[in-house]
Amino acid sequence: MAIKTKTVYACRECGYTTPKWLGRCPGCEAWDTLIEEVVARNESKNPGIGTLPSAEPQILSSVLLDEEARHCTGIEEFDRILGGGIVEGSVILLGGEPGIGKSTLLLQASNALSEKGMTVLYVSGEESVKQTKMRAVRLGTAGEKLYIVSESNLEAVLSIIATLKPKAVIIDSIQIMYSDGLDSAPGSVSQLRETANRLMRLAKGNATTVFLVGHITKEGAIAGPKMLEHIVDTVLYFEGERYQAYRVLRAVKNRFGATDEIGVFKMSDAGLMQVPNPSEIFLAERHGDVPGSAVVPTMEGTRPILVEVQALASPA
Numbered sequence: 001m002a003i004k005t006k007t008v009y010a011c012r013e014c015g016y017t018t019p020k021w022l023g024r025c026p027g028c029e030a031w032d033t034l035i036e037e038v039v040a041r042n043e044s045k046n047p048g049i050g051t052l053p054s055a056e057p058q059i060l061s062s063v064l065l066d067e068e069a070r071h072c073t074g075i076e077e078f079d080r081i082l083g084g085g086i087v088e089g090s091v092i093l094l095g096g097e098p099g100i101g102k103s104t105l106l107l108q109a110s111n112a113l114s115e116k117g118m119t120v121l122y123v124s125g126e127e128s129v130k131q132t133k134m135r136a137v138r139l140g141t142a143g144e145k146l147y148i149v150s151e152s153n154l155e156a157v158l159s160i161i162a163t164l165k166p167k168a169v170i171i172d173s174i175q176i177m178y179s180d181g182l183d184s185a186p187g188s189v190s191q192l193r194e195t196a197n198r199l200m201r202l203a204k205g206n207a208t209t210v211f212l213v214g215h216i217t218k219e220g221a222i223a224g225p226k227m228l229e230h231i232v233d234t235v236l237y238f239e240g241e242r243y244q245a246y247r248v249l250r251a252v253k254n255r256f257g258a259t260d261e262i263g264v265f266k267m268s269d270a271g272l273m274q275v276p277n278p279s280e281i282f283l284a285e286r287h288g289d290v291p292g293s294a295v296v297p298t299m300e301g302t303r304p305i306l307v308e309v310q311a312l313a314s315p316a
Contacts, residue, residue: 010189015227083257096238114143125152125176261301279306
């Protein structure tokens with residue numbers, strides 16, 4: 001029996017849906033952002049594994065916190081941004097331009113977690129297993145409990161997770177994932193909404209940490225509806241010039257830590273290297289005491305950083 005489908009119009013910016021086309025989105029009031037999508041009527045009848053447990057009211061004072069709720073990756077710059085390590089059952093979204101180092105950072109973090117005894121699954125929908133292995137060899141990562149798979153079908157990934165039962169899952173990238181229950185293309189609003197929601201239920205229901213790699217638009221925002229950023233617990237942006245060595249990692253949302261911390265990395269042949277003293281970078285090209293130049297201390301979260309301020313003047 002064929003699956004009945006229906007057509008809706010979804011906003012590219014906020015994910016608002018309506019049965020008919022509108023020039024202006026009622027949700028975010030943006031113009032010309034509604035696109036037509038074909039979705040299955042029974043898309044939510046089979047949510048798969050990772051459903052949230054039945055909620056029962058509890059007295060807040062009786063809720064016990066696990067002392068080992070956080071796991072450090074060993075990458076201090078990364079752990080600082082996360083608030084001291086990854087939280088079990090959290091969903092972390094990492095965005096950035098192509099080639100900035102998102103996959104490299106998460107592969108290094110995956111290897112570090114696996115070396116601590118955690119089972120980690122790295123799901124690459126854009127690279128083959130051999131391509132991922134080539135990058136891992138260059139980075140020197142070979143954790144005994146680090147599993148990799150090249151798959152973009154959500155149902156297949158959830159089946160692997162149910163069998164492997166990893167403590168951390170990396171989805172690279174969320175825009176390439178798709179569900180069989182929807183007829184729309186990968187990366188569409190409905191696919192992003194469905195895959196993100198089911199992965200969120202997986203994380204919360206099984207205490208599995210899920211990392212999502214997200215592409216960004218030409219405006220610098222993570223591609224897809226803003227609802228994607230509301231679903232996850234932490235939103236990180238990897239910034240920097242693609243052809244420059246230094247990268248800055250910052251948090252714009254973090255339910256388990258501060259959002260004013262930054263992490264500085266340097267891209268090398270062996271992967272991303274931590275920069276524990278960013279002041280050396282900002283003052284590297286300063287030539288002594290020159291007119292119109294001053295060194296100013298600034299605070300980024302809990303870290304003091306020295307930067308150079310230049311004042312340029314010309315005769316009127």
